[in-house]
Amino acid sequence: MLEIKNLHASIEGREILRGINLSVNAGEVHAIMGPNGSGKSTLAHVLAGRESYQITAGEVLFEGKDLLGMLPEERAREGVFLAFQYPVEIAGVSNMYFLRAALNTIRKHRGLDELDAIDFLKTVREKMKILDMDETLMNRPVNEGFSGGEKKRNEIFQMAVLEPKLAILDETDSGLDIDALRIVADGINRLRGPDRAMALVTHYQRLLNYVVPDFVHVLADGRIVKSGGKDLAHELEQKGYAWLEETAEPVKSGVSVR
Amino acid sequence: MIATTEKQLLSTFGFNKTLNENGHWLRDIRDRAIARFNELGFPTTKLEDWKYTNVSALAKIPFEAAAADGVILTREQLRGVFLAEAAFAENCNRLVFVNGHYSGELSSPDLCDQVIATSLAKAIHDESPSVRAHLARYAAYDLRAFVALNTAFIEDGAFIEVPAGAVIETPIHILYVSTSTEPAASHPRSLIVVGDRSQARIIESHVGLGDEIYLTNAVTEIIAGQNSVVEHYKLQDESHSAFHVSTVQVEQGRDSVVTSHSISLGGKLTRNDVTVVLNGEGAECSLNGLYITSERQHVDNHTVIDHAKPHGTSRELYKGILCDKSSAVFDGSIIVRTDAQKTDSRQSNKNLLLSEEATINSKPQLEINADDVKCAHGTSIGHPDEASIFYLRSRGIDQREAQALLTYGFANDVLDRMSIEGLRVRLECALIARLSHVAQTRSRE
Numbered sequence: 183m184l185e186i187k188n189l190h191a192s193i194e195g196r197e198i199l200r201g202i203n204l205s206v207n208a209g210e211v212h213a214i215m216g217p218n219g220s221g222k223s224t225l226a227h228v229l230a231g232r233e234s235y236q237i238t239a240g241e242v243l244f245e246g247k248d249l250l251g252m253l254p255e256e257r258a259r260e261g262v263f264l265a266f267q268y269p270v271e272i273a274g275v276s277n278m279y280f281l282r283a284a285l286n287t288i289r290k291h292r293g294l295d296e297l298d299a300i301d302f303l304k305t306v307r308e309k310m311k312i313l314d315m316d317e318t319l320m321n322r323p324v325n326e327g328f329s330g331g332e333k334k335r336n337e338i339f340q341m342a343v344l345e346p347k348l349a350i351l352d353e354t355d356s357g358l359d360i361d362a363l364r365i366v367a368d369g370i371n372r373l374r375g376p377d378r379a380m381a382l383v384t385h386y387q388r389l390l391n392y393v394v395p396d397f398v399h400v401l402a403d404g405r406i407v408k409s410g411g412k413d414l415a416h417e418l419e420q421k422g423y424a425w426l427e428e429t430a431e432p433v434k435s436g437v438s439v440r
Numbered sequence: 441m442i443a444t445t446e447k448q449l450l451s452t453f454g455f456n457k458t459l460n461e462n463g464h465w466l467r468d469i470r471d472r473a474i475a476r477f478n479e480l481g482f483p484t485t486k487l488e489d490w491k492y493t494n495v496s497a498l499a500k501i502p503f504e505a506a507a508a509d510g511v512i513l514t515r516e517q518l519r520g521v522f523l524a525e526a527a528f529a530e531n532c533n534r535l536v537f538v539n540g541h542y543s544g545e546l547s548s549p550d551l552c553d554q555v556i557a558t559s560l561a562k563a564i565h566d567e568s569p570s571v572r573a574h575l576a577r578y579a580a581y582d583l584r585a586f587v588a589l590n591t592a593f594i595e596d597g598a599f600i601e602v603p604a605g606a607v608i609e610t611p612i613h614i615l616y617v618s619t620s621t622e623p624a625a626s627h628p629r630s631l632i633v634v635g636d637r638s639q640a641r642i643i644e645s646h647v648g649l650g651d652e653i654y655l656t657n658a659v660t661e662i663i664a665g666q667n668s669v670v671e672h673y674k675l676q677d678e679s680h681s682a683f684h685v686s687t688v689q690v691e692q693g694r695d696s697v698v699t700s701h702s703i704s705l706g707g708k709l710t711r712n713d714v715t716v717v718l719n720g721e722g723a724e725c726s727l728n729g730l731y732i733t734s735e736r737q738h739v740d741n742h743t744v745i746d747h748a749k750p751h752g753t754s755r756e757l758y759k760g761i762l763c764d765k766s767s768a769v770f771d772g773s774i775i776v777r778t779d780a781q782k783t784d785s786r787q788s789n790k791n792l793l794l795s796e797e798a799t800i801n802s803k804p805q806l807e808i809n810a811d812d813v814k815c816a817h818g819t820s821i822g823h824p825d826e827a828s829i830f831y832l833r834s835r836g837i838d839q840r841e842a843q844a845l846l847t848y849g850f851a852n853d854v855l856d857r858m859s860i861e862g863l864r865v866r867l868e869c870a871l872i873a874r875l876s877h878v879a880q881t882r883s884r885e
Contacts, residue, residue: 230834234826258836270831274849274856283845284835291836323849340835 183208183379184229184249184348189240191228197238198224200404206348209376213390213415214383216401217423222383223267225401226352229381230264231257244348258284259291261347265337265354272324277336280324281306281343288344309342313369331362338369349373350381355389367392387419465572466564466594473581473591480585492769492801493711493740498683501653505593506539506626511619513538513546513649518617522870523645523677526863527613532643533557534613535598540626542596549612555640556601557612560629563599570601570633578661579689584713586685590627590659597629600642604635604665611641611860618648618656618682625655632672636665636693641860642672646686648679648706658686664696666720671699671859674714675867678707687713694720694749701858702758703867704731704739705874715744718752718780729758730854732874733766733798740769745787747780747813756787759854761847761875762798773805774815781810787817792824792850794843844875 184206191199198221206212216222228235229242231254242249249257272280278299285305286296297305303320310317313335325333334354341349351370355363370393374380382395390398390412398414399406402423408414418425482499483490518524527534535557536546542559549557556563563571581591598614616628634640646656656678664670678684684707692698704710716725731739745754760768770789791800804817824846832842851871858864 230830232830253839254830254833255836255838255842258834264834266831266834270825270828272828272831272846272849274852275845280832280835280837280845283841284832284837287836287838344835 183245184381185243187241187243189225189228189242190238191224191235192238193224193235198235198404199228201240202401202404202406204399204406206379206381208347208379210397211374211380211382211393211395213395213398214381214401215385215387215398215415215418218385220401221404222385222401223352226264226350226381226383229257229350230254230262255287258344258346259288263341263344263346263349265334265341265349265351267353267356269325269333269337271326271328273326275324276321277324278302278320281340284340285343306339306343309339312342312372313339314365315339330357331359334358334366335362335369338366342369342373345373347377348379348381350383352383353385354382355384355386363389364392387415390415466575469576470592470594473576473588476582477585477588477592480588483585489742489771492767493709493738495683495685495709495711497709498655501623501655503623503625503655506618506620506624506654511538513543513617513619515546517649521647521649521677522866523647523675524615524617526643526866527615527645529862531862532611532613534615535559536615536617537596537598537628538617539619539624540596540616540628546615554603554606555608556599558599559596560594560599560631561596568599568601571599571631574633574661574663575629575631576661578663578691578717579659579687584687586657586711587659587687590629590657590687593627594629595627597631598644599630600632600640602634602638602640604637606635606638606640608638608640611643611863613643613645616644616646616656616658618646618654618678619650620648620652620654621650623653625657628656628658630658630660632660632662632670634662634664634668634670637667638665639669640671642670643675643860643863644673645675645677646684647677648682651679651681653681653683655683656685658684660686660688662688662690662698664690664692664698666693667695668693669697671701673701673703673858673860673863674712675701675703675705676707676710676712677705677870678710680706680708682707684710686711688715690714690716690725692716692718692720692723692725695722696720697724699726699857699859700728701854702727702729702741704729704741705870707739708737710737710739711742712740713742713744715746716754717746717748718754719748721749722751723749724753725755726857727754727756727758728854728857730760730851731758731768732761732763732851732871733768734763735766736764737766738768739766740771742769742771744773744775745785747774747776747783747785749777749779750781750783752780752783752785754783754785754787757854757857758789759851760789760791760800761794761851762791762800763794765795765797767799768801770800770802770819771805772803772817773807774817776806776808776810776813776815778809781812783810783813783815785813785815789819790850791819791821792847793821794824794847840876844872847875848872
């Protein structure tokens with residue numbers, strides 16, 4: 183489904199990704215771990231199409247198509263979804279209006295009818311319940327006044343509504359208490375399926391206790407330095423990242439990207 | 441020295457029959473106003489209050505008095521004009537004026553018996569004691585040239601009087617329509633007197649049909665009695681080449697609550713002055729404003745909140761969305777008089793620039809003469825947030841729509857403060873249409 187080949191990316195002339203190679207097949211869940219500043223979030227944003235990063239080399243194929251040649255909205259319509267680490271607050275625009283607009287552009291792209299407000303509510307009600315979200319949230323502005331946990335749940339809720347083929351979850355577990363983590367993990371697990379791939383970007387191993395990955399990759403200094411099965415995450419938890427960094431090139435001091 | 445156009449304007453100055461008699465109280469006022477305008481002339485940019493708004497173009501146009509006779513406007517001609525649609529919506533009493541003159545055919549002031557909603561000309565003719573007691577007593581024609589000009593031309597407009605203790609649920613919509621086919625000036629005058637303990641919502645809309653240059657110079661005086669609740673909407677969607685100058689002067693009694701909404705969408709040059717005097721203890725006012733400018737439009741909002749008595753509260757939020765080479769001015773004064781202890785005042789002006797070439801001059805001014813008060817103000821000027829746009833795009837919404845959505849969201853908290861649901865929805869739709877038009881024009885560039 184996703185084929186990343188020798189991907190290099192930089193921001194403001196500073197190289198962050200230094201040759202990423204990764205393939206993800208439909209039905210698989212990949213965890214991408216690594217210390218702060220290793221390039222995890224950059225990778226997530228580059229895949230979603232953030233324009234502030236420059237791609238300096240490499241290619242990314244999504245279902246055989248050139249992903250890097252697509253606009254962010256085209257990627258979303260093709261089925262790529264990024265759950266943000268820091269979801270943005272959009273003042274004055276209700277969740278309902280925003281999510282329905284998003285769903286309808288994606289539905290249109292897939293050749294489905296657009297949903298009116300009533301059909302939309304019917305469709306999403308069940309998904310709100312799974313993520314334990316209050317229906318009144320739909321009438322509130324996007325993420326405005328949401329707690330950290332509510333924002334993260336809202337990201338997973340959006341994923342459940344938009345039903346992407348490839349979901350990239352950027353630090354979705356950070357800042358969650360254990361109850362919220364369970365709800366979010368449950369939401370993620372329900373979306374696992376043979377046609378959907380997921381990439382979980384995380385600093386901690388905690389989420390992986392609840393969402394068990396098929397593969398674990400460790401990113402350090404802009405490269406994948408180690409890949410393995412789910413046990414690799416446990417190993418990292420015990421030994422820390424320093425154990426791996428010794429095997430990679432030294433991280434430049436002062437380089438820090440979330 | 442008085443310029444040619446000013447002379448021309450004044451030459452159209454006449455008196456209707458009632459006022460012809462010497463010694464008529466209104467004739468005296470008009471005489472004083474015209475004399476004052478003769479002295480003041482049109483304001484120049486040398487005046488601090490007009491520094492960023494140049495009306496010299498106005499002085500070059502040979503305005504005629506807007507035609508009253510022979511203009512027949514039908515409901516059909518107003519179709520598609522969204523503010524007219526709002527006025528004609530069910531559940532709205534309306535007073536319609538064509539080129540400043542009352543249209544009995546288009547109006548429908550079906551109020552309960554106790555409220556008077558009629559043409560000012562009729563009220564003057566009928567010698568309404570309230571008109572005599574209040575008309576031209578608040579808007580300062582001795583200080584402001586455009587008020588002087590309007591006052592000199594007082595002839596017709598809306599007169600609304602709500603007696604004490606009445607709650608008027610149904611909004612009253614005053615619709616001023618300009619249909620000029622040649623450069624014309626009209627000076628609509630509205631007088632709104634809301635009695636003690638009463639409640640009323642009044643919408644004042646200004647729209648233009650056709651593309652001819654014209655001047656609307658409107659003055660509205662609102663008197664809010666003790667403990668009254670008044671909501672006033674001033675909605676401006678004049679045609680492209682119009683000059684729109686307006687003054688809203690509010691006098692608040694003890695414990696009254698006044699909300700003023702001012703929305704500027706159309707016109708080539710707009711100047712709005714809103715002045716509220718909290719002239720009774722415990723009075724409260726909210727001033728909400730929204731201006732959306734594109735191409736070479738210019739909108740200037742000057743507001744004055746004058747806290748004259750203790751325990752007053754004021755809240756002000758003015759927001760602007762500026763596109764293309766348009767420009768806007770916000771000048772908001774808050775005055776706290778020596779007596780006005782325990783005043784609580786907050787002012788905010790926020791601007792979203794959608795173009796590098798748009799300009800905004802924002803000037804908050806606080807003049808505080810009491811020592812136990814809370815006053816806060818803030819101004820912001822910014823461009824659409826790149827992170828927000830990316831967030832929306834990452835959900836499948838294209839760049840153009842994402843920007844329109846953010847802009848709409850920016851404006852929405854002003855519209856959210858409107859209590860008339862139907863009107864708010866119409867404004868939202870008009871806003872979305874306007875914004876997507878702006879975005880489309882931009883994406884073609």
